[in-house]
Amino acid sequence: MSTAGNPSGTQAVDRAAKLLSEVVHSTVPVTFTELTAATGLAKSTTSRLLLALERNGLVRRDDHGRFLPGEMFVSFAWRGGADTSLVAVAQPFLDRLGKSTGETINLGVANGPQAETIAQVDCAYLIGGTNWVGLSVPLHASAIGKVLLAHGAAQLSAGPMARTTDKTITSEATLRADLAGVRARGYAVSDEELEPGLITIAAPVFRFDGTVVAALSVSAPTSRMKRETAMAVARRCVEEAAGLSSALGYRPRARKGA
Amino acid sequence: MSTAGNPSGTQAVDRAAKLLSEVVHSTVPVTFTELTAATGLAKSTTSRLLLALERNGLVRRDDHGRFLPGEMFVSFAWRGGADTSLVAVAQPFLDRLGKSTGETINLGVANGPQAETIAQVDCAYLIGGTNWVGLSVPLHASAIGKVLLAHGAAQLSAGPMARTTDKTITSEATLRADLAGVRARGYAVSDEELEPGLITIAAPVFRFDGTVVAALSVSAPTSRMKRETAMAVARRCVEEAAGLSSALGYRPRARKGA
DNA sequence: GAACCTAGTTCCATAAAGTGGAACTCCTGG
DNA sequence: CCAGGAGTTCCACTTTATGGAACTAGGTTC
Incomplete structure (x- = not known):
């Protein structure tokens, strides 16, 4: 059903990464609903994964609850690794x-x-x-x-x-x-x-x-x-x-x- | 047994994020072994998770197989989001x-x-x-x-x-x-x-x-x-x-x- | 201000996905 | 050529993620 054939068992991480990718590669903050639509994941799954990403500093929410790349990305960018x-x-x-x-x-x-x-x-x-x-x-x-x-x-x-x-x-x-x-x-x-x-x-x-x-x-x-x-x-x-x-x-x- | 009490069920993602964090926050490329040591994960688990992260552009390996932040981080940094x-x-x-x-x-x-x-x-x-x-x-x-x-x-x-x-x-x-x-x-x-x-x-x-x-x-x-x-x-x-x-x-x- | 959406989180039984020990494969160096 | 370390693959076991449904929180309409 998904676009890519997953080589081995890491579904949760792959899904989380896909969500993350949507957030990071977007030029504007992304809403929860856009993310469920873009990835085709169930609301509950999306919610849980996003919570996990947020908890780990990979995404954050703006004042309207939309998602942006988190502290980890910003910190990396500022430290000049790029x-x-x-x-x-x-x-x-x-x-x-x-x-x-x-x-x-x-x-x-x-x-x-x-x-x-x-x-x-x-x-x-x-x-x-x-x-x-x-x-x-x-x-x-x-x-x-x-x-x-x-x-x-x-x-x-x-x-x-x-x-x-x-x-x-x-x-x-x-x-x-x-x-x-x-x-x-x-x-x-x-x-x-x-x-x-x-x-x-x-x-x-x-x-x-x-x-x-x-x-x-x-x-x-x-x-x-x-x-x-x-x-x-x-x-x-x-x-x-x-x-x-x-x-x-x-x-x-x-x-x-x- | 783990350091943190995980609020809800997202073990795999949390572990992957922890690995990622080690890689991103390090100033130098990190080896596989350092990662297993730092996170306390089993070799097999570490391997699988890192493979997943790599597949998704979150980490990459240098010529010596050491881990660096992946394309997603670099791309974010270059596009000036920081x-x-x-x-x-x-x-x-x-x-x-x-x-x-x-x-x-x-x-x-x-x-x-x-x-x-x-x-x-x-x-x-x-x-x-x-x-x-x-x-x-x-x-x-x-x-x-x-x-x-x-x-x-x-x-x-x-x-x-x-x-x-x-x-x-x-x-x-x-x-x-x-x-x-x-x-x-x-x-x-x-x-x-x-x-x-x-x-x-x-x-x-x-x-x-x-x-x-x-x-x-x-x-x-x-x-x-x-x-x-x-x-x-x-x-x-x-x-x-x-x-x-x-x-x-x-x-x-x-x-x-x- | 009560009824009605829409957006998102929490619950829970189910089963599917992740786990880790052991076996295996590659290297590297002696 | 063998020893030892580093990393990947396998596979039975069971823990952990899943998604539908119920629930909560805002917001809009009448």
């Missing part, structure tokens, strides 16, 4: 993107005047990216960096822009134009601007408040990234980045339909 | 402070160049504070404001400091000296500096990373806040602020004991 866990939330999205493109996938964030790689999925080919996790790259020459710059998630340092290949953008005006393109298209491209033979495409990851917190990228050798492939890859990259954004609570536009 | 819920976490501390002093309790945060009151517990006396929630007061004249200033959680605006009573500090040098005192003592006092007849004492609330995010205050009419009373009140205020800080993950000093 920052270190971005990678964990992102992993499934990276994996999916890696599987569908076969190329090297990276997740990068701003770290001072550079872009730092914090997670990676290796490519399926013999020739491909090495491990970049922990490495920092120039903002103006990398696709991830350009995404961060374009959305104000990183600032260039004062000095002149270092040239790493003959295609590297070093003029401020050119970069500004490129960044405008990044915002318009929804993704950034670094076409041999960081390293000869390397093309990278990156898309922005938004947080609940619409600010960009990271960028998701696909890197491949020029030999495998022709124009048509690039278009498809870019679309997939933007898709997964959007999915991750949504997991972080970003809601691009109020959407119709229940 | 900010709106500071009041909820703080409530018990405010209540306790209110009960033990009998006076008006406030929780305030920085809001631009002012201190904004975001929660309040009303005093037990007939004469006392009115509702301040939502009100903003000058940083330099209020105890909450001085705490925020002293710990760099708020900045004064450029202009001159407005005088609201004849005791208001309006000289920058005097204020600077006062703020040094606030840091040294651990609390701030506004002695009729905001309104004649009103004394307020405030203590800082720290976040996990040691930054100050809010201030907790006790306000009373001069008639009830004599010197000795003030000392006791200040101590209680600092205590509760420390308790709240701890709930937000702040650990002033590594603590001994299992």
